[in-house]
Amino acid sequence: MDAAADDELRELRARAYGPRADIASDPSAVRRLEELESSRSAASTGGAAASQAAGSAPVLDSVADSERAELRVVHPSADASRESGDLLDRLDDESTWDEPVAPAASHEVTGWPGRLARWRAPLWVASVAASAALAASIAYAFAVVPPVSSSAGAPQIETLELTRSGMIAPGWFGAEKDAASAEFSGLTVFLTPGWYADSGERSSENVCLNVVRDDQLPDVRDFTETSWSFEGQRYAACGVGAFPPTVAVPFDSETPDELAERFPSGVALQFVLDGGRVGVFLDSGEE
Numbered sequence: 101m102d103a104a105a106d107d108e109l110r111e112l113r114a115r116a117y118g119p120r121a122d123i124a125s126d127p128s129a130v131r132r133l134e135e136l137e138s139s140r141s142a143a144s145t146g147g148a149a150a151s152q153a154a155g156s157a158p159v160l161d162s163v164a165d166s167e168r169a170e171l172r173v174v175h176p177s178a179d180a181s182r183e184s185g186d187l188l189d190r191l192d193d194e195s196t197w198d199e200p201v202a203p204a205a206s207h208e209v210t211g212w213p214g215r216l217a218r219w220r221a222p223l224w225v226a227s228v229a230a231s232a233a234l235a236a237s238i239a240y241a242f243a244v245v246p247p248v249s250s251s252a253g254a255p256q257i258e259t260l261e262l263t264r265s266g267m268i269a270p271g272w273f274g275a276e277k278d279a280a281s282a283e284f285s286g287l288t289v290f291l292t293p294g295w296y297a298d299s300g301e302r303s304s305e306n307v308c309l310n311v312v313r314d315d316q317l318p319d320v321r322d323f324t325e326t327s328w329s330f331e332g333q334r335y336a337a338c339g340v341g342a343f344p345p346t347v348a349v350p351f352d353s354e355t356p357d358e359l360a361e362r363f364p365s366g367v368a369l370q371f372v373l374d375g376g377r378v379g380v381f382l383d384s385g386e387e
Contacts (some may be wrong), residue, residue, distance in 0.1 A: 109136040254370060254381040261282055262291065262376050269318050271325030273310060282378060286356025287349070288314050289371055289378055294338040308338040309345035309373045313356055339373065347371045351377065 112133040115123040123129050260282035267288065268279040274292045281290035294306025316332040333354050339345040351359075351366045361365070363382060370381040 105136060108132070109140065112136065115286050149200065198278070200203065252370075252381075252383075254383045256379050257382045258380040260289060260371075260378040260380060262289075262378065264321065267317065269320045269323035269325075272318055272328070273322060273336075280376070284359075284380060285362050285371055286314055286358040288312055291373075292336075306338055306340065307345060307373065308336055309371060309378070311335040311347050311349050311371055313354065315356075344373045346373070 112123065112129060113127060115121055115126075116133055123133065262280040262282050264278045264280050266278055267281050268290045270277040270279075275290065278294060279290050279292065281288060283289075288311070290310050290312075292308045292310055294308050312334050313332060316330070316334075318328060318355045335347045335348045335349050337345045347370070349369045349371070351363070351368060356368075359369075363384065365384050365386065367383040367385040371381070372379045372381070
């Protein structure tokens with residue numbers, strides 16, 4: 101190859117493999133590069149082919165063909181070539197050596213993994229907030245609203261069974277005919293109907309619990325509903341909704357002798373209605 105061909109080959113190679121390669125967009129230049137590469141390859145292998153046996157020539161030709169094929173395959177894109185050229189220009193410029201090189205941009209993850217990655221932090225924050233709210237509500241329930249016993253921790257000493265024995269005179273404190281009652285150590289416990297809040301009439305749904313001394317009960321035979329009086333102490337309470345009637349009776353000067361002798365250190369009794377039974381609880385003043 102002459103000097104002109106060599107210069108042309110160098111120029112085409114620079115266009116094909118240099119930092120500013122643009123030969124991919126010039127088909128005629130690509131063909132010319134292939135021709136010059138073939139000529140250079142044939143010239144460099146011509147002497148060796150003449151000195152070797154004829155059987156080895158096809159091997160050399162195949163080697164040259166593979167080299168040409170490799171040269172034709174490697175054609176960098178215009179964008180990549182421009183980026184490579186810009187990088188080489190920056191490296192040649194000593195004034196830019198102290199400038200930090202920006203890291204390559206990370207590839208954005210798409211699809212479900214990408215969406216999960218974007219929502220991971222908000223979901224974590226939401227889960228922590230929900231856990232904190234649940235823990236606070238549980239702590240509030242146990243710390244602010246502790247359970248309270250209806251009998252204030254006093255021991256239950258007896259259970260009374262209410263019966264319809266006819267001991268209570270009909271109409272006395274609104275008692276119905278054959279009112280349910282029970283006796284306990286000089287005291288009588290009996291039921292009466294409650295009152296309607298709106299009309300003021302008697303209601304059999306809201307039951308009231310009454311406690312009086314046995315000696316204060318009127319004689320059923322002599323009692324008249326239209327004219328009667330009461331000189332004593334009656335303890336009573338009515339139930340409302342799911343809350344049963346609960347009556348507290350103190351130990352005082354009106355306490356029956358039988359009750360005072362049975363519980364000499366007694367402070368108060370509590371009567372709690374439970375269906376057809378009454379639970380009796382004692383506060384003895386002893387801790």
